[in-house]
Amino acid sequence: MQQTKFNRRDLVAAGLAAAGFAALSPPVPALGQGAALPLTPSCDGKAAVTRRQTEGPYFTPSSPLKPDLRGDGAGEMLALSGFVLTPQCRPVAGALVDLWHANVGGDYDNSGFRFRGHQFTDAQGRYQFLTRVPGLYPGRxxxxxxxxRAGRGPVLTTQLYFPDEPGNTRDGIFDRALLMAISAAEGGRLGRFDFVIAG
Structure with a gap:
């Protein structure tokens, strides 16, 4: 039987991936471990639906089922995790989450699917992408x-932003309600955002 060898980079990447779910509050184990349903974020019974924003000029339909985008190019690693929830704060299992962004140079891949991928939330409504911190697209x-999107329900199209970016105040599309929670981790950053979708 062939033995798999892991180098330090592989171990850091795996640790960061697991830490992405560990960063959820309260702690949530990594996908595939068959853990019990964690408590979802606190809610007073009615959460505001996530704000919509333009999809921009570079959306490409039919992205691959691919939650790990790290192989699509260079850049600082980021594990983006969170829940998809109803306005009553119930987790939405099987919801489609489609992510796309610019590469480290600020360019979008318009002929292929680099830094483009989708996945479906697990039974607890959780999602996680492993990707790279995007570069700055001119003017943004x-x-x-x-x-x-949950099932055949309406599609929520939006954008997520990084806190403390100098360009936030100059960007006419920027919305503070769409700021991710970002924290440092060994080998990269952890991002957290919970989507609330209408039925």
């Missing part, structure tokens, strides 16, 4: 594009 602050 640093951001991710996202579409979220």
């Amino acid at each position: 602050t640093r951001h991710f594009h996202v579409k979220v």
